[in-house]
Amino acid sequence: MTGNLLARLGESFLLIAHEVGGVIHLLFKVLVALIPPRFDRDELWRNLYKMGVRSVPIIILTAFFTGGIMVIQSAVFVKKFGATSLVGWGAGYAVFREVGPILLGLMFSGRVGSNNTAELGTMVITEQIDGLRALAIDPVNYLIVPRVLAMIIMLFLLTILGDIVAIAGAALFGSVLADVSFAAFWTSFSQNLHIADLTHGLVKAAVFGFIVSLTSCWFGISVKGGAVGVGRAVNNSVVAAALGIVLSDYIITYTLS
Amino acid sequence: MIHVSNLHLTIGGRPLLQGMDLHVESGSVWGIIGPPGGGKSLFVKTLCGLFRPDRGSIIIDGTEIVGLSEPSMVPVRRKIGMLFQNNALFDFMRVWENVAFPLARLRPELSQDTLRERSLMRLQEVGLLGSEDKWPAELSGGMKKRVGIARATMTDAPLVIYDEPTAGLDPVTTSKIYDLLEKIRQETGATVLAISSDIEGLSTFVKNMMLIHEGRFLFQGPLSELTDCGDPLVHQFIRGLEEGPL
Ligand SMILES: Nc1ncnc2c1ncn2[C@@H]1O[C@H](COP(=O)(O)OP(=O)(O)OP(=O)(O)O)[C@@H](O)[C@H]1O
Ligand SMILES: [Mg+2]
Numbered sequence: 138m139t140g141n142l143l144a145r146l147g148e149s150f151l152l153i154a155h156e157v158g159g160v161i162h163l164l165f166k167v168l169v170a171l172i173p174p175r176f177d178r179d180e181l182w183r184n185l186y187k188m189g190v191r192s193v194p195i196i197i198l199t200a201f202f203t204g205g206i207m208v209i210q211s212a213v214f215v216k217k218f219g220a221t222s223l224v225g226w227g228a229g230y231a232v233f234r235e236v237g238p239i240l241l242g243l244m245f246s247g248r249v250g251s252n253n254t255a256e257l258g259t260m261v262i263t264e265q266i267d268g269l270r271a272l273a274i275d276p277v278n279y280l281i282v283p284r285v286l287a288m289i290i291m292l293f294l295l296t297i298l299g300d301i302v303a304i305a306g307a308a309l310f311g312s313v314l315a316d317v318s319f320a321a322f323w324t325s326f327s328q329n330l331h332i333a334d335l336t337h338g339l340v341k342a343a344v345f346g347f348i349v350s351l352t353s354c355w356f357g358i359s360v361k362g363g364a365v366g367v368g369r370a371v372n373n374s375v376v377a378a379a380l381g382i383v384l385s386d387y388i389i390t391y392t393l394s
Numbered sequence: 395m396i397h398v399s400n401l402h403l404t405i406g407g408r409p410l411l412q413g414m415d416l417h418v419e420s421g422s423v424w425g426i427i428g429p430p431g432g433g434k435s436l437f438v439k440t441l442c443g444l445f446r447p448d449r450g451s452i453i454i455d456g457t458e459i460v461g462l463s464e465p466s467m468v469p470v471r472r473k474i475g476m477l478f479q480n481n482a483l484f485d486f487m488r489v490w491e492n493v494a495f496p497l498a499r500l501r502p503e504l505s506q507d508t509l510r511e512r513s514l515m516r517l518q519e520v521g522l523l524g525s526e527d528k529w530p531a532e533l534s535g536g537m538k539k540r541v542g543i544a545r546a547t548m549t550d551a552p553l554v555i556y557d558e559p560t561a562g563l564d565p566v567t568t569s570k571i572y573d574l575l576e577k578i579r580q581e582t583g584a585t586v587l588a589i590s591s592d593i594e595g596l597s598t599f600v601k602n603m604m605l606i607h608e609g610r611f612l613f614q615g616p617l618s619e620l621t622d623c624g625d626p627l628v629h630q631f632i633r634g635l636e637e638g639p640l
Binding site for chain 2: 270271
């Protein structure tokens with residue numbers, strides 16, 4: 138019984154080690170392809186558009202209501218203690234440092250990362266990757282590097298956009314639900330927050346983009362076993378990205394504070 | 395053109411190619427036949443360096459490719475046009491872009507207009523003019539096959555490999571495809587390897603045959619000698635008999 142459990146533990150450990158090793162190996166290949174830059178610019182543009190521009194509506198929607206919800210949750214206490222001068226600061230601090238990057242990172246992983254894994258995985262099982270290699274095209278330069286760059290750039294930009302929208306949402310809900318005027322919100326926001334609060338979150342956004350891009354590409358190109366394999370890969374990729382985001386969030390928060 | 399000796403390939407502990415030797419003269423036309431799962435596709439993919447053999451040697455047009463890194467494989471791969479068994483069309487490109495893609499890569503100086511024009515010419519030859527702006531997902535199986543053939547022959551590569559060029563096609567289209575392959579071959583003088591399970595159709599196109607079974611050659615030589623081959627398995631396979639070692 139215990140032996141069985143130990144064996145299973147060992148097995149999972151080996152499996153995880155295999156995936157982590159794969160991601161690191163891929164990272165290495167991506168870096169080699171970047172210095173000097175040898176990747177397909179058209180592919181980069183195509184991906185920037187597909188992954189970034191097309192994500193704007195859903196990001197705006199999520200961010201707006203997230204900002205709002207934070208104010209709704211605290212409205213009762215703000216009214217009870219008359220702590221209106223804290224709302225702007227509280228909302229900004231939480232959105233910039235934590236809620237913005239984490240929520241948008243997970244959202245991005247769910248929308249763009251999973252799509253990316255499925256796309257690359259399908260290309261593997263339909264021999265399109267072999268087709269590229271047979272045409273003397275390096276799939277890392279042609280497919281992976283543009284996707285990694287596009288995801289890092291876009292999650293970074295989308296986080297900036299999301300931050301702004303979330304703050305706007307918080308201000309709006311604050312004035313409606315907690316009687317905090319825009320002026321009071323702005324004073325509290327601008328006097329207590331520092332640029333470091335923003336950059337703290339943006340560092341996270343860049344790292345999360347990096348994690349989502351590498352894991353989603355790795356699980357995509359390492360697909361084995363038909364459509365079932367693609368499904369499993371998408372699943373694993375989203376789980377791995379979420380774990381990576383939470384773990385790195387912890388590490389970044391710890392080291393930057 | 396191709397010289398293979400003592401080629402061995404193992405994947406996941408399974409020996410899939412087990413000691414293959416082959417010599418193919420420049421400009422010759424070979425058919426590859428054999429029971430399903432025998433290693434035909436694997437063999438031709440290994441020829442373009444898509445799998446790494448455990449040992450043995452593959453010389454393509456004077457270059458040893460076993461042990462070459464991916465970047466150093468580039469010049470060799472540019473000499474090969476390949477139709478994959480399930481076509482491997484790029485589903486993020488339109489039909490004409492798929493066909494033009496190998497040429498665009500080989501000769502980056504060509505303009506989009508020239509590429510499109512050349513692509514349309516090839517599409518006309520395979521009878522697909524009018525489908526150039528479709529996506530691969532919008533095509534039938536036979537149409538995809540023909541797009542694959544157009545793409546494989548786009549650069550007039552000196553070595554062309556067709557993996558099942560006529561699978562799933564009706565007899566009329568099949569003979570049209572073989573006529574087309576023959577026409578392209580005459581224009582370019584390319585060396586050709588063609589895998590097919592339709593021995594009869596294939597025989598109208600190729601001059602030589604090889605039969606692969608369980609990762610080994612059971613026969614290699616001129617088409618005329620295939621029927622005289624003494625191997626009982628070959629005997630059974632080419633006659634389609636139910637009784638025998640298979
Ligand atoms: N990528 C791969 N990984 C592991 N095993 C493989 C791979 N590709 C093929 N095989 C195995 O190699 C053997 C030969 O496969 P191959 O595709 O070469 O057969 P084939 O002769 O082309 O058959 P068919 O006529 O059905 O196309 C099969 O047993 C198959 O399971
Ligand atoms: Mg095959």
